Amino acid sequence: MNTSITRVAIFALLLLTAVVAATTYWQTWAVGGLNERQDNAIQRVAQLTVKRGRILAADGTLMATNVEKKVGDQTLYLRTYPTGRLLSNVVGYSTQAHSRTGLERSENDYLTAANSGINTLVDRLSGATVTGNDLHLTVQPNAEYLAEQALAGKCGSAVALDPRTGKVLVMATSPGYNPNQVEKDYAVIARTKAACEPPAPLLNRGTSGLFTPGSTFKVITMAAALDSGAYGPESHFTDPGYCIEYGKKVSNFSDQNGPEKFGLVTLTDALVHSINAVFCEIGKTLGPKTILSYAKRFGFYSTPPLETPVSERAPSGLYNGSKLFQPKDASEVDPGRMAFGQERMLVTPLQMAMVMGAVANGGIVMKPYVVDHVTAPDGTLVAATRREELGPAIKPETAGLLSDMLEQVVTRGTGGNAAISGVRVAGKTGTAETGTPGVNTTWFVAFAPVDNPRIAIAVVLENQRGTGGATAAPIARTIMQALLHSTANS
Numbered sequence: 001m002n003t004s005i006t007r008v009a010i011f012a013l014l015l016l017t018a019v020v021a022a023t024t025y026w027q028t029w030a031v032g033g034l035n036e037r038q039d040n041a042i043q044r045v046a047q048l049t050v051k052r053g054r055i056l057a058a059d060g061t062l063m064a065t066n067v068e069k070k071v072g073d074q075t076l077y078l079r080t081y082p083t084g085r086l087l088s089n090v091v092g093y094s095t096q097a098h099s100r101t102g103l104e105r106s107e108n109d110y111l112t113a114a115n116s117g118i119n120t121l122v123d124r125l126s127g128a129t130v131t132g133n134d135l136h137l138t139v140q141p142n143a144e145y146l147a148e149q150a151l152a153g154k155c156g157s158a159v160a161l162d163p164r165t166g167k168v169l170v171m172a173t174s175p176g177y178n179p180n181q182v183e184k185d186y187a188v189i190a191r192t193k194a195a196c197e198p199p200a201p202l203l204n205r206g207t208s209g210l211f212t213p214g215s216t217f218k219v220i221t222m223a224a225a226l227d228s229g230a231y232g233p234e235s236h237f238t239d240p241g242y243c244i245e246y247g248k249k250v251s252n253f254s255d256q257n258g259p260e261k262f263g264l265v266t267l268t269d270a271l272v273h274s275i276n277a278v279f280c281e282i283g284k285t286l287g288p289k290t291i292l293s294y295a296k297r298f299g300f301y302s303t304p305p306l307e308t309p310v311s312e313r314a315p316s317g318l319y320n321g322s323k324l325f326q327p328k329d330a331s332e333v334d335p336g337r338m339a340f341g342q343e344r345m346l347v348t349p350l351q352m353a354m355v356m357g358a359v360a361n362g363g364i365v366m367k368p369y370v371v372d373h374v375t376a377p378d379g380t381l382v383a384a385t386r387r388e389e390l391g392p393a394i395k396p397e398t399a400g401l402l403s404d405m406l407e408q409v410v411t412r413g414t415g416g417n418a419a420i421s422g423v424r425v426a427g428k429t430g431t432a433e434t435g436t437p438g439v440n441t442t443w444f445v446a447f448a449p450v451d452n453p454r455i456a457i458a459v460v461l462e463n464q465r466g467t468g469g470a471t472a473a474p475i476a477r478t479i480m481q482a483l484l485h486s487t488a489n490s
Contacts, residue, residue, distance in 0.1 A: 048076040048096060053111045053132030055091055055103060057141040058372065063091050064104070075129070079104070081179045087137075087144055089204035090171050090308060090370060093179035101202070103371070106309045107135055110374050110382070131377045138167040138372045143482040147172035150475040155196035156461035157205035158479055159349040163357035163447055163456040165387040166366035168306075169483055170457075171350075173205040196462045207306060207313045210346035211460050214432030214468065215274045216443045217341030219355055222271055222405070224294040225282050227398040233405060235267040243280035245336040252276045253431065253467075268405050272413035274429060276340045283339025288327050291339060292318070297393040298355045299365060301326070304348070305390075307371045316347035341432060352458035355393075356445045359406070360426070360453035363399040365390040407450050415444065417473035420481055424450035427476070429468035440464050444472035448480050455483045 055064035063086070066077040079094045092102015100108060109115045111132040147158045151174035160170035175194040182189065192201040203209060225231040241261035242249040251259040252275055262275055270278035283291065292300070301317045301324060303310060318325045318333065325344065327333040337343045350368065358365040366389060373384040394402070406426035409415040415427040430443030442464040447456040457480060459472040 047112060048078065049074065049130070050112045051077045051129055051131045052079065052094065053113070053134045053374075053377075055111075055135045055137065057087070057137050057139050057144075059141060061141045063087060063137070064094075078183075079179075083141070084178045084180060085176045086141065086148065087139055087171065088176050088179045089173045089202070089206070090137075090139070090168075091179070092308075093182045095183040097183055102204075102308055102312065103135060106307055107371065110135065115382075133377070133382050134375045136372050136375065138162075138169065138370055139171065140169050140483060140486050143170050143479055143486060144172060146482050147475070147479050148174065148176065150478055151461075153195065154461055155194050155199070155205075155463060156459070156472075157209055157349045158457065158459045158475060159206045159353040160455055160457040160479055160483060161353050161357050161366075161368055163360040163366065163453045166357070166368045167372070168368055168370040169455065170479055171204075171206045171370070173203070173209070175199050175201045177201040204308070204312055205460075206349045207304065207308060209348060209460070210314055210316070210319070211348075211441050211443075211462070212432035212434070213341040213345055213347045213352065214430035214441065214443055215276075215279075215341055216352055216428050216430035216445045216458075216468075217345060217347070218271060218274065218279055218339070219359065219402070219406070219428050219445065220295050220298065220300075221279055221282060221286075221291055221339045222267075222402060223298075223359070223394050223398060224286055224291050225267070226401055227294065227394040228286070228290060230286060231267050231282065233266065233268045233401055236264065237267070237270060237275075237278045237281065238264055239270075239275050239277050241277060243277040243284075243336060245280060245284065245334065250276065250280045250336050268408060271405050271428075272408045274409075274414050279340040280336035283335040283337070286335070286339075287330055288333045288335045288338060289329075291335070292326070294393070297365070297391070298358055299351055299390065300347075304350050304354065305367050305369075306350070307369060313350075314348055316345075316351040318344045319346045320344060341430060349458040349460050352443070352445050352460075353456050356426075356447045356458065357453075357456035358393045359399050359402050360447035360450075360456050361399075362396045363392050363394040365393050403447075403450055406446075410446075414467070414469045415446070415473055417469055418444060418446055418477045418480075420448065420477060420484070423448055423480075423484065425477075425480070426450050427473070429473060431467045431469075434463070438465060440467070442466065442468040442471045444468050444476045446476050446480065448484065455480050 062082050069076045092104040094100045094104040113132045147170050157173045177189045192199045239262040241259040242251045303315045369385045374382040410425045414429040425448040427446030432441040442461045445458045447453045459476045464471045
């Protein structure tokens with residue numbers, strides 16, 4: 001009899017231990033994994049009882065916070081976004097019906113204090129309200145506002161980084177959306193109209209939008225040409241207005257009188273005036289493998305690192321349909337057209353900002369980041385992001401030569417509309433064909449000041465009738481001016 005009782009007692013004790021262990025595992029150590037599951041409806045409702053941490057811009061502007069709602073004797077915390085559309089594609093949203101996107105999703109552990117582990121479990125068991133940690137972003141809200149205003153009515157994006165650290169200073173996309181409408185009035189978002197099809201207001205064009213780079217890719221080709229030693233700034237070319245590739249003419253940009261013709265030019269002249277024919281010849285000489293190997297050094301063919309969800313970031317490179325394509329030899333790609341950013345090359349604005357940041361930073365690619373630091377509810381530091389080098393793309397000497405050449409693009413070439421009085425600006429225009437005559441994807445990429453770079457920027461616009469110098473460069477100038485003012489006072 002005593003033996004049977006003992007066996008039952010031991011079994012009950014083991015069962016209780018298993019229940020406690022399982023509860024501890026699922027509520028503490030596995031909570032992060034559960035929180036990330038977008039189909040976990042019960043967990044989403046449960047998280048409404050958590051007072052999520054705030055999200056703040058670099059100057060303390062409140063981007064996301066909570067409003068309380070009483071349901072019986074329970075207090076729920078619903079998300080609200082005081083600045084509405086501002087930076088919405090980065091901040092994202094957190095709702096009961098539509099789950100989460102952006103930083104609200106990827107940084108959910110910090111925002112719900114799930115990273116605290118056992119402390120959060122103790123609060124839950126004691127009935128105390130769990131309060132999350134605050135995210136402090138790197139984005140400058142004034143410049144972000146100006147960027148979004150400049151993009152209003154257009155389809156496109158602007159991304160600006162600090163080339164010395166990788167801090168994201170601006171990440172604007174258009175059309176955008178108001179995250180306050182996601183839960184209550186999603187139909188308004190669904191009815192978004194824009195100068196592109198589909199409008200895709202929920203798409204972060206800065207990190208997920210893939211665009212033909214046009215002549216901005218000449219920065220990569222030029223880096224390969226100079227760094228490999230194949231060419232120098234004073235290398236000479238004769239431009240007849242076209243180059244011959246596979247028996248067909250590849251022409252320069254066409255104005256009212258037909259393709260431009262420059263005759264005898266240097267490599268610097270070719271960049272300053274964005275001469276396609278010269279870059280076509282360079283592409284044929286260097287070959288696709290050399291050019292793409294340098295592109296990879298800048299980050300192409302890899303998903304750019306950032307704190308936003310990986311599903312909201314896209315790698316840049318040659319695409320065959322919806323998949324990245326790496327040619328084995330020149331027979332699988334048109335090296336001449338690829339050299340000036342056509343062919344099947346697709347890039348994100350974030351990637352092109354990283355390219356210009358690397359040139360500005362002596363050839364070193366910096367890891368971009370948008371979360372500067374995280375603080376606990378009592379203000380103590382939980383985590384801080386440190387600058388991190390991803391590696392050298394080109395030699396410092398090459399970066400110096402390329403910087404001088406890009407500055408001349410602004411002072412005497414196609415990038416004149418980006419000039420800022422008293423500031424040395426280096427940049428490159430881009431006007432990419434879309435297949436529809438007269439309709440282009442336009443770009444401007446730049447960094448400034450050349451003698452002490454604090455900003456690297458990429459601006460892209462869809463469905464434009466003009467050139468990158470006429471449409472994108474003025475927007476880049478506006479953003480750079482705002483950032484130069486704010487960083488000078490910070």
